[in-house]
Amino acid sequence: MKKKQIKLKDIADALHLSVPTVSRALRDSYEISQETKKAVVELARAMNYKPNLLAVGLRKNKTFKVGVIIPSLWYYYNSAAVTGMEEVLEEHGYSVMICQSKESYNREVIQVRNLIDSRVDGILVSISQSTIKYDHFIDAQEEGIPVIFFDRAPSYEGASKVVIDNKLAAKSAIHHLFKKGRKRIVFIAGPEKLRISKTRYEGYLEAYKEHGLEPDENLIINCNFTKNMGYRATKSFLRKNIDIDGLFAINDRTCIGAVAAVQEAGLKIPQDVAVVGFNDEPTVQYLTPPLTTIRQPAYEIGMEAAKLFLKERNADTGQFTPTKLILETELIVRESS
């Protein structure tokens, strides 16, 4: 049943031409006569010729594949970013290979190596929670593969990044809660090592300072990035009976868990505790009460990261200046605050 793949030679033979001529004709080279071009193109269509991308890739040392590494497809903003990238890249003939690090540094390293081995033309990464070394990315760059960080970017300055201003976003959330008359705001800070956790925490602190209030360290909860962890951490926090009137969580999932814990403790949202999340995941507007949260432009982040790749793919490695793009977030106020 297996159909034979048409190759250049088949067309060449049929038209009594040579293979290179056919190749050039199909690429519309100036050195080929109009008639030849026409004949070749028509026959190629008729025979349903498809270039063997492996052969082209081998020859040109390009694969037209871009590797994307994200912590997890479950994260709404990761999927959104990937979709934004595809939007941009597919127009330029690239396809995307998605790898999930599952928040594991080891997996991330392996995936980068695999992508290098697969000779992808570029790597776009949102780093895992546990990533603290960046050698694997440097390796990729040394192989001539441009690396672009998006969303979760490391401190490493040798590559371009597309991020949001996490500090500012956190500040805006806290100031919003201040405006609602809240002063004792719990911060569910996420994993300690993660850079965006720290940065958002800085925003939290700065907001307090700007408001002339003293932050209380007891109000900080570190926990992992899941609903369950948010639930459990909040639950055990509430047992301490510390006085609170507001809550800001590093992301919506954790926030959903926290909200459940708060409600179980008999506290009313927003009357007793005003709540703000982060990310504006699709379902949070249907929670009871609908969640106030910070929308980050994940789709746009993806698009911009892809555009940076397109810009850098041909740049002479060695001496290009990495770009740092900062996109704006938006506070979406709903009934939880």
Add this chain to the structure above:
Amino acid sequence: MKKKQIKLKDIADALHLSVPTVSRALRDSYEISQETKKAVVELARAMNYKPNLLAVGLRKNKTFKVGVIIPSLWYYYNSAAVTGMEEVLEEHGYSVMICQSKESYNREVIQVRNLIDSRVDGILVSISQSTIKYDHFIDAQEEGIPVIFFDRAPSYEGASKVVIDNKLAAKSAIHHLFKKGRKRIVFIAGPEKLRISKTRYEGYLEAYKEHGLEPDENLIINCNFTKNMGYRATKSFLRKNIDIDGLFAINDRTCIGAVAAVQEAGLKIPQDVAVVGFNDEPTVQYLTPPLTTIRQPAYEIGMEAAKLFLKERNADTGQFTPTKLILETELIVRESS
């Protein structure tokens, strides 16, 4: 900056061997002496040799890439299925190229063609809402590329499938509502053309029949697969003031919209209207009230689809019998019913 890629020849030259010998040594061929093997392997490690997969692929006519086409990464069960596939496939050295059809037949066709052009070793598909012709899949099969359908499979019998028993699942939901004393159950049926919509509708009808009740056609709502559509469709349905006491939605997203509409109309869930969704998306247990829903084993579906691919990748095309795997669903009872 760009490091030179080490190739077989570099190793061969360094050891005064021929390229094929090195190649065989690295693949642990029986015909190579132990010492040579050892020397080659060690040097390869030391030089950080990585085979050029393009060249290997060109030679062996394999790419170790598998194409996956899904309607959308937003759908929880799609992401889950993809993750399941990766789990299985990465062990066998395959990487996955994910394409989102975005429910568009045209995009799906283009993506299949691209995957064929990229010479993927297999294609795993959950078809789009608007797919009614299957020529593109047949094309792929004719090129010798195994095609496996998962989740949303077409009626086309020429390829293996991994699905759930949609009729049975729907029946179990309706019977559950019957047990709760409900008789006038709205069915939010999703897009009319979609096969799983029809099948779940059949389950709805059969349940009624088995229960000795006459189904009422006025209780069927057709609408698209989004929260908003669920909301709007339910809203306008409720305006007709038709008597209802139960609601079953084709998926959780639509269901969330429907629930919002029902609650806005002043009806209590589950007292006035008992509600069952479909998919058990991660957030639905945190809705108010937590949603009763049907869990489909998306992750397992993905794994099984991948395993079928592994089984079929070497089978002689032409005369293999397609497998049809049916996985079990589970009704998760929560407070909405």
Add this chain to the structure above:
DNA sequence: TTGAAAGCGCTAACAT
């Protein structure tokens, strides 16, 4: 305007 020759990096068939 076209063709011949060479080579991308690898592996398989056929020597030896």
Add this chain to the structure above:
DNA sequence: ATGTTAGCGCTTTCAA
């Protein structure tokens, strides 16, 4: 146990 030759399908010299 190792080397020689050839070829996967394409593009890029270079030559005519």
